[in-house]
Amino acid sequence: MNLSIYLGMLHQAETTLAESFRQVASGHGAEPDVHFLCHTLAQQCEEHSRLLLPVVQRYGEDLSDSEPERLHAEGLSTTRQGPVGLLRDLQDLYLLASLVDVTWTMVKQAGSALRDRELLDVVARCGGETAVQLRWLQTRMKQAAPQALLVAR
């Protein structure tokens, strides 16, 4: 069964996303909403990894896939500065969270076919929270974009 590859990807992606939220939090301390919320969302990602554990124990995880690390290396190993830098950092988080989101969706599909109620409960909670993370990132970016792209010094 190849579900283990996707569980491995998901676990990795959540861990990477948590680290990246933390990085953006510490790099943008002058934007208090971003700073505090990114810390909160980092915790949320770690909780997702924890909730995933029983599922991983059941089906195993294959860590051979390295997609999230590539994103990490390119986007969020450090944070940028200034209004456009904030926008781009949030956009990188958005990409990473999208990866998490769609991976949850695929795991949900597998869980449905497996008729694994416990897995589906985990997906319902974690996938739902990931969707909110995406909506927040988009809300914040949409607010910041015009100022950053048109008038920021």
Next chain:
Amino acid sequence: MVDRIAGIWGTRTPYAKDGLWPVRVDQSLSEGVTESDVDRWVQSACVLCSNGCACDIAVKGGAMVGIRGRAGDLVNHGRLGPKGLFASWQGVSHRDRLQRPLIREDGRLVECDWDTAMNRITERSRQLLQERGPLSHGFYTSGQLFLEEYYALAVLGKAGIGTPHMDGNTRLCTATAAAALKETFGADGQPGTYADIDSCDAMFLYGHNMAETQTVLWSRVLDRIAGPDRPKIVCIDPRDTEVARHSDVHLAVRPGTNLALMNALVHEVLANGWLDAEYVNEHTVGLEELKATVEPWTAEAAAAVCDVSAADIREAARIFGTSSRVLSTVLQGFYQSAQATAASCQVNNLHLLRGLLGRPGCGILQMNGQPTAQNNRECGADGDLPGFRNWENPDHIQELADLWDVDPLTIPHWAPPTHAMQIFRYAEQGSIEFLWISATNPAVSMPDLPRIRNILAKPDLFLVVQDLYLTETAQAADVVLPAAGWGEKTGTFTNVNRTVHLSDKAVEPPGEARSDLEIFLDYARRMEFTTLQGDPLLPWTGPEDAFQAWKECSRGRPCDYSGMSYDRLRGGSGIPWPCNDENPDGRERLYADGVFPTDPNYCESYGHDLLTGATVGAESFRASVPRGRAILKAADYHPPHEEPDGEYPLRYTTGRTAYHFHTRTKTGRSRPLTQAAPSAWVEIGPDDAGRLGIREGDLVRVTSRRGRIEVPARVSDIRNGTVFAPFHYGYWDADGAPGEHPTAANELTITEWDPVSKQPVFKNAAVKVEKIADAAGPAPAPTTTASRPAAAGMKRVPPTTGGSGAEATELFNAAPPPRFPESINSVAINRSGQESRP
């Protein structure tokens, strides 16, 4: 004669449940003036808190010389509070008033004429619009202008310039009230009425020190308490307030933990089956999610987080769950604290679960902090759109574009209007280069003052300040415009329970001062803002034109003014909106039918996720909320972001005292009020004080990660581990700068805000306290309020009294108590006393 400094709430007039609150007419005249000396009385309402007490201004020889409450008004039944009595006309009739415009020349502010000042503004404005575009402009207004002024500012900013950067200090006082109402009910609009005090069996005051913030409303509560069948009172407040002293249950929670408590109250109500299942089923959505959220929040779990007893939480829940009629009031203890919107929504949820809405005694009052905050929300000079329109709804934007005859693309609606803290951040970063501040004083009222002072002082920020006095903020301006004050201009404004009052001009403003409306209209004229037809965008010549335009803007919206007129507002009581064909005399309570403004085509907001502030969006809202249902929204509790640690071991909270308003711009110029609370202090509990070797009156240094204040200590009955400082004490009456011993509470506060309402967190920070000098006497804190000394120090601190300058008369039962709708003018009375059509 009564000393209304010693007796903040005046003499009791007890009444029974479902009775009418007796009339008591409070009056204060200038020394040496008698009633027979008064030339005329001019109708108005008080602007020194959000209560909206109707009054008449005494005029003699072209000057204001006194004030008295209007017996026939539904809001106050004749009463006035100490601030209204002693700082209304006294607060504006002071020799310090600005009389001519000022411009900065070689670093100094110098007097000039209006043309010079306005040309300097329009020159910079034009240049920036051309070079940088509308996003270079920001407007930061107030909760103290009139409706007509906000609406002019909103049109000028949104349709003239087209900037999203418009907000008011209403963001600091009332944003969460609006946000909580929008999240739960789909639109702003106060469900309850003050008259619910008359009929309730229990009252819950959530972070609302009503005794000091709305003293006349508290008089009404005291009169119920003194009556034969007093309501039960539940108080949630870390301080030993007057409300707490009269309460049946006082939950003195740790600052920053409100949501844990609220989740437990909802948990208890659900667990005990105290809900109206039929009401919930027919009129709400979201019960399952709410249940899941509060499930872990047993009374014990909340008790551990909040540091109150589980038995008290259960008792409070029992009172809420079993009283037939409950009135809830909410204010800054919730709004300016962590997870503000989520905690305030839980108050709405409690009422929805029990179906306690829209009937006498069953109300929610999500309070406002300032007298005209409501109008800023309605007119959209803050983070809202005019008429409670939805920025995410293109049809609503088109309605505004049609109304103003402008291209809808001119009106920024790609995101919500920029909130105050973000406006200042953009100014800090240099992308907002033109900031126009009217009738507010961010140099004292915003969090983290060292940072705010730096922003205001930036040389590349063109700062316009429009005010009555040379405030701390005005001192940093490039152009200062002298504004006319209360009693010197005509306009309307709306209080917490939607009641609209007219305030007529009583006297001429000093010198060359002009009304804020005149100033905004003058700017629009000089900037040549035009409609698509090429007509002037703001063709109004005075306040009544603006009111007419506003009536059209509000028509068909929840805040419908279309049935009102200046003439209808003269003579009788204020009128609560909506006032239209369906509700010709206005409406006392909203949502009696359980139908809420959540229709997606009508609602003001599609809502947000309460933890993050992520927008729900039109599609998801349409899919999830059956139209007309209220939404039971919830979020789990998260600890505040700054908690005490080894270095900063105490929790710090800030607030108001009964004797002052805001940064004392008006109340600091009243002798009785200033004598009652002359200068800053900090409150600390007896145990903490003992541990730190601090005694009453000792000079202490309070330090946070942002800054420090150095003020005398009042040893009071505030909860352990928490200290409190009043936020009124800036530096205009010192040297204009913090100096050796800074006193402004916001030197210490954190830059953080609620994710949904964007209201700053003034009620929670971590600090350390140390003694730096022995007492020279007791702390300058009043003894009549929450700052009363703890029992041990009571004998050594002289009681707060007012003396001869603080006397007022009380006239009892001068008229039968006003009633709704009989006290509303059903026909208009014009100035000459003739009936006319509205």
